[in-house]
Amino acid sequence: MAPQKVRRAPRGAGSRSTRIAMEVRTRFAPSPTGYLHIGGVRTALFNWLLARRHGGQFILRIDDTDTARHVDDALTKIFEGMRWLGLDWDEGPDVGGAHGPYFQSQRTDNHVAAITQLLESGKAYPCETSTTELDELREAAKAAKRPFVFRGPNRDMSGSEALALWKEKQCAVRFKVPQGKTTVLLDAIRGAVEWRTDMLGDFTIARDGGKPLYNLASIVDDIETKITHVVRAEEHLSNTHPQLLIAEGLGAPLPTFAHVPYVAAPGGKKKLSKRNPPPGVMVALEEYEQAGYLPEALVNALARLGWSLDDHTEIMSRQTIIENFSLDRVTSAPAGLDPDKMYWIQDQYMTALPADEKIELMMPFLVRAGLVADPPTPEQKAVVAKIEKACGDRLKLLSDIIRYGAMFLREELVIDPKAMKHLRKPGAEEVLAKLHATFATLEPFDLATIEAAVNDVREETGVGGKINHFLRASTTGETVGPGVFDCIEILGREKVLKNIETAREKIAAEAG
RNA sequence: GCCCCCUUCGUCUAGUGGCCCAGGACAUCUGGUUCUCAGCCAGAAGAUCACCGGUUCGAAUCCGGUAGGGGGUACCA
Numbered sequence: 043m044a045p046q047k048v049r050r051a052p053r054g055a056g057s058r059s060t061r062i063a064m065e066v067r068t069r070f071a072p073s074p075t076g077y078l079h080i081g082g083v084r085t086a087l088f089n090w091l092l093a094r095r096h097g098g099q100f101i102l103r104i105d106d107t108d109t110a111r112h113v114d115d116a117l118t119k120i121f122e123g124m125r126w127l128g129l130d131w132d133e134g135p136d137v138g139g140a141h142g143p144y145f146q147s148q149r150t151d152n153h154v155a156a157i158t159q160l161l162e163s164g165k166a167y168p169c170e171t172s173t174t175e176l177d178e179l180r181e182a183a184k185a186a187k188r189p190f191v192f193r194g195p196n197r198d199m200s201g202s203e204a205l206a207l208w209k210e211k212q213c214a215v216r217f218k219v220p221q222g223k224t225t226v227l228l229d230a231i232r233g234a235v236e237w238r239t240d241m242l243g244d245f246t247i248a249r250d251g252g253k254p255l256y257n258l259a260s261i262v263d264d265i266e267t268k269i270t271h272v273v274r275a276e277e278h279l280s281n282t283h284p285q286l287l288i289a290e291g292l293g294a295p296l297p298t299f300a301h302v303p304y305v306a307a308p309g310g311k312k313k314l315s316k317r318n319p320p321p322g323v324m325v326a327l328e329e330y331e332q333a334g335y336l337p338e339a340l341v342n343a344l345a346r347l348g349w350s351l352d353d354h355t356e357i358m359s360r361q362t363i364i365e366n367f368s369l370d371r372v373t374s375a376p377a378g379l380d381p382d383k384m385y386w387i388q389d390q391y392m393t394a395l396p397a398d399e400k401i402e403l404m405m406p407f408l409v410r411a412g413l414v415a416d417p418p419t420p421e422q423k424a425v426v427a428k429i430e431k432a433c434g435d436r437l438k439l440l441s442d443i444i445r446y447g448a449m450f451l452r453e454e455l456v457i458d459p460k461a462m463k464h465l466r467k468p469g470a471e472e473v474l475a476k477l478h479a480t481f482a483t484l485e486p487f488d489l490a491t492i493e494a495a496v497n498d499v500r501e502e503t504g505v506g507g508k509i510n511h512f513l514r515a516s517t518t519g520e521t522v523g524p525g526v527f528d529c530i531e532i533l534g535r536e537k538v539l540k541n542i543e544t545a546r547e548k549i550a551a552e553a554g
Numbered sequence: 555g556c557c558c559c560c561u562u563c564g565u566c567u568a569g570u571g572g573c574c575c576a577g578g579a580c581a582u583c584u585g586g587u588u589c590u591c592a593g594c595c596a597g598a599a600g601a602u603c604a605c606c607g608g609u610u611c612g613a614a615u616c617c618g619g620u621a622g623g624g625g626g627u628a629c630c631a
Binding site for chain 1: 555556557558559560561564565566567568569577578579580581588589590591592593594622623624625626627628629630631
């Protein structure tokens, strides 16, 4: 009789409301590599959302077992990135908690205790087979086109013998994989996944010298920190088989597992990597911050990458996402990062952001660009407020304030080559002279009066609509920007007159 | 090689046997608004649901196989 294939529960079949009744504890366990990968951040977000959805705890653990160098700096990156995105953790290296320590490297005693328990109960055995011998066996199996399934010679040792031998030799330890059995994982995203234990060799859980290996450490930590839902990247799916066997060997209750697909590079199915990202694609979280993305926008965008609320909702507040998040609506196929859509989502959030908050967030970008003082003077603040208002929807990223603000904030006029092209057109010089004369005495120097005055000059000179181009190019040095009359008003009479003069000199210099 | 996972418009997705000759969004294209840009409004185009076979009155949805992509096969994490 063929085993009934277990299907995923229908979407939304309960977990959205009451399926998970017990306490939920999730974790994010990054390695301190020096940056937060955007795909890893999404995994962190899903864990965080699940915990918040069910009023549970989100734990930050640092999987630092093989990185001794520069951990401090990498740690700072992790903390700062998570905090910036608003993914707060209830237990972790810096805040502590009842199940610490939260550095994997500091849990070695727990791992060794688990190894000892497995040895003692006859679930594992010390193995002295050398790596060179193993390599030969592997090669031989490959040559014979047989799968390589290794079982060590000490496999049938008694628990006490095994323990004694290991204490004496501190050699590698292998898990004694039971034979003829099938392991079934009920993955919250993928449904039932089965493995036959006969396909799995006796994997090592400690290397020669006694150092615990990842598969052992990972599941032991999850068990001991009382993690209820292990939500992690799909590359760990294969690791789950040995981890399940270890948990079973330890007699420990199992967490629920959910394997989320990897994040692919835009337009493809290739995994997004930091090593060779496609041009213009940002992989590290900090790049998004530096580019001027809003944390709320990024949360929304990342949530939509592999998860959906329904068949039409794209823009959702953090609260809405929390209230509706469930693993059964996470896709099982990899999702390519879509920079265009992220940008669009960012646009939606920027548009909705109140002006004063936007200004507050944009100011540091101007400070870093050297366009305002640190701290900005009251005058500069006032100008920036005017710029923001005039720019309106044109500000998509916080950093856009640099692009649009420079023409108002810098002292000297800088004329873009495209703007210069306008100024070289016949009649420009003459019109500018007229405008200069008009502006010099214009009272009051405000939007309505400026506009009316420019209209008069246009009719007087008969240049038509081109006058706006001349005006924009000569006063801002740009061809794009906010409405030209807004620009004039923001610049103020003094600067407008000065800039027009500068522009005329340039024109004359080129002509002469 | 062997094991496991994945496969719906260019992209993110909806879809769990009839409501789907497949819906939404981004991107694209066209028209309108406009001093530029960005917007905004209106519209268009875009998917033989990877492929082949089966079950069924009926399949994107269930079953089998094939192909392609990904992960694992470490005394890495």
